[in-house]
Structures are given as C-alpha cells and as structure tokens.
Amino acid sequence: MDDAAVIAALRARDERVFAELMRMYNASLLRVALIYVATRAVAEDVVQETWIGVLNGIDRFEGRSSLKTWIFRILTNIAKTRGQREGRTVPFSALERPGAVPEAAVDADRFLSPDHERWPGHWASKPEPWPEERLLAREARSVVERAIEELPPAQRAVISLRDIEGWSSEETRNALGVSETNQRVLLHRARSKVRQALEDYFVEAR
Amino acid sequence: MSTSIEQLSCQELVELVTDYLEGALPGAERASFEHHIEGCRGCHEYVRQMRQTIELTGSLTAADISPAAEAVLLAAFRDWNKNA
Numbered sequence: 001m002d003d004a005a006v007i008a009a010l011r012a013r014d015e016r017v018f019a020e021l022m023r024m025y026n027a028s029l030l031r032v033a034l035i036y037v038a039t040r041a042v043a044e045d046v047v048q049e050t051w052i053g054v055l056n057g058i059d060r061f062e063g064r065s066s067l068k069t070w071i072f073r074i075l076t077n078i079a080k081t082r083g084q085r086e087g088r089t090v091p092f093s094a095l096e097r098p099g100a101v102p103e104a105a106v107d108a109d110r111f112l113s114p115d116h117e118r119w120p121g122h123w124a125s126k127p128e129p130w131p132e133e134r135l136l137a138r139e140a141r142s143v144v145e146r147a148i149e150e151l152p153p154a155q156r157a158v159i160s161l162r163d164i165e166g167w168s169s170e171e172t173r174n175a176l177g178v179s180e181t182n183q184r185v186l187l188h189r190a191r192s193k194v195r196q197a198l199e200d201y202f203v204e205a206r
Numbered sequence: 207m208s209t210s211i212e213q214l215s216c217q218e219l220v221e222l223v224t225d226y227l228e229g230a231l232p233g234a235e236r237a238s239f240e241h242h243i244e245g246c247r248g249c250h251e252y253v254r255q256m257r258q259t260i261e262l263t264g265s266l267t268a269a270d271i272s273p274a275a276e277a278v279l280l281a282a283f284r285d286w287n288k289n290a
Contacts, residue, residue: 108217164264
C-alpha cells in the first residue's frame with residue numbers, strides 16, 4: 001500500500017489499516033521516544049499520544065513529507081516536550097553532536113602504538129575469523145540483541161531502524177531529524193560495539 | 207607493506223568502515239581503503255566481521271506491538287472515529 005492509499009484509508013476511518021500501521025511502526029516509535037525520555041513507561045505514553053496525534057492530524061496532512069516522516073515528527077515533538085518537562089537535556093547532544101565525545105571502534109590496546117617504528121597503528125592482535133556454524137546459531141543472535149539493548153538510546157535507535165527495520169539512511173535521518181554525518185557516526189558506533197560483543201562471545205567460547 | 211597501507215593505519219581504517227560501507231568515502235580515500243584491505247589480513251577480516259554483524263542484526267525480527275498497547279490504541283481509534 002502506498003502513502004496515498006494509506007492516507008485515504010485512514011481518512012475513511014479504516015481500522016484495519018490503522019492497526020497495520022501500528023504494527024509497522026510502533027516498536028520503532030518506542031525506540032526513538034526512548035532517546036528523549038527516561039523510562040519505557042513514559043515512552044509508551046508518548047507513542048500513544050503520537051497515534052492520537054496522527055488520527056487527529058490526518059485530515060489536515062498535506063503530504064509534503066512521507067507519511068512515515070510525518071508520524072515520526074509528531075513523535076519527536078511530543079517526546080521532546082516530555083523530555084524537557086522531565087528536565088532531560090543531555091540526550092539531545094547525542095543526536096546533535098554525537099562526535100563530541102570520542103569513542104574508538106576498537107580498543108586502542110589492540111593496536112601497536114602510533115609511534116611504533118615499523119608498524120605504527122597496525123594490529124597487535126588481529127581479528128580472527130568467526131566460526132561459521134556458531135554465527136548461525138540462535139545464541140549469536142541473542143548476543144546481538146543484548147548488545148543493542150545496552151547501547152545508548154540514540155545509537156540503539158539508529159541501528160534498529162537501519163539494520164533491523166532495514167530503513168534507508170535518508171528515512172532514518174528524517175525520522176530522527178539528524179544530519180547525514182551524525183546518523184553515520186551513531187550507526188558506526190552502534191555497529192562497532194555489536195561487532196565487539198560478537199567477537200568477545202566467540203573468543204570466550206573458543 | 208606498500209606505501210598506501212602505511213598511509214592508512216589499521217587503527218584509522220576501523221574508524222572508516224561505516225563510511226566505506228555507506229559509500230560515503232571520497233574516491234581517493236576509498237581507493238586507499240580498498241588497497242589496504244587487500245593487503246592486510248587483519249583489516250580484511252575486520253571488514254568481513256562488520257558485514258557479518260550487519261547481516262546478523264538484520265536477521266533479528268522487528269519487535270512487535272504488545273497486544274495490550276494495541277487494544278488501547280484501537281479503542282482510541284474507535285473513539286476518534288465516533289467523534290470525527
């Protein structure tokens with residue numbers, strides 16, 4: 001179903017289409033809300049308010065952005081207001097200046113020192129291939145899930161939208177209202193940490 | 207080890223992997239990145255692991271809406287429908 005069809009169906013008060021839309025976006029909305037508010041309960045509230053905002057606004061929606069982007073903008077506005085009311089200002093910097101605090105993809109001690117005379121910055125202990133059959137096991141997926149859960153909210157939201165939901169970088173950028181570069185920094189950090197978690201798991205189990 | 211591998215250290219390369227995979231590296235950097243991973247076993251494996259990580263993450267199922275939340279929202283929908 002394309003946007004125009006979904007919008008028409010919502011305007012016609014088609015409950016099935018509304019339910020389908022919720023199934024598609026609810027989990028992602030929740031993850032994005034958690035960037036701005038502290039608890040899951042508040043985030044769930046925010047998402048609920050968002051859906052009501054969608055219903056109330058759909059008749060006036062002009063289609064200047066995609067429906068998806070519009071829904072996430074409603075969410076972001078509500079979540080920001082709630083976050084501010086809770087006195088949370090720190091999380092915004094996670095979106096606006098994710099590079100402000102340096103974070104290495106791989107621990108510095110995995111590399112030779114930058115002033116090593118022959119191999120500056122070269123691997124001191126290089127990554128070893130992962131066992132193919134263990135990569136396919138369910139346990140490996142749980143390792144990934146846990147690693148994603150432990151990420152800071154902005155990184156978690158980006159990796160979830162990009163790599164679990166399969167959104168494009170443009171869709172993700174629009175939904176979160178972040179620049180292309182910042183989206184990539186967040187994605188990079190998130191993926192790097194998940195890779196590290198997998199490596200730790202495979203090395204430990206060896 | 208060739209000169210361009212020396213230009214880009216392994217420690218620097220791991221920070222460029224996402225830019226590389228996203229197609230965001232400018233031509234010259236891209237060439238030096240590719241040249242490096244062709245000649246460096248560690249970095250070649252690292253990039254492969256990043257791809258495997260992305261693939262594995264992609265195999266997770268997107269979380270669904272809880273039945274309770276869905277019920278609440280459908281009730282809101284019916285309310286809205288009545289008043290609209």
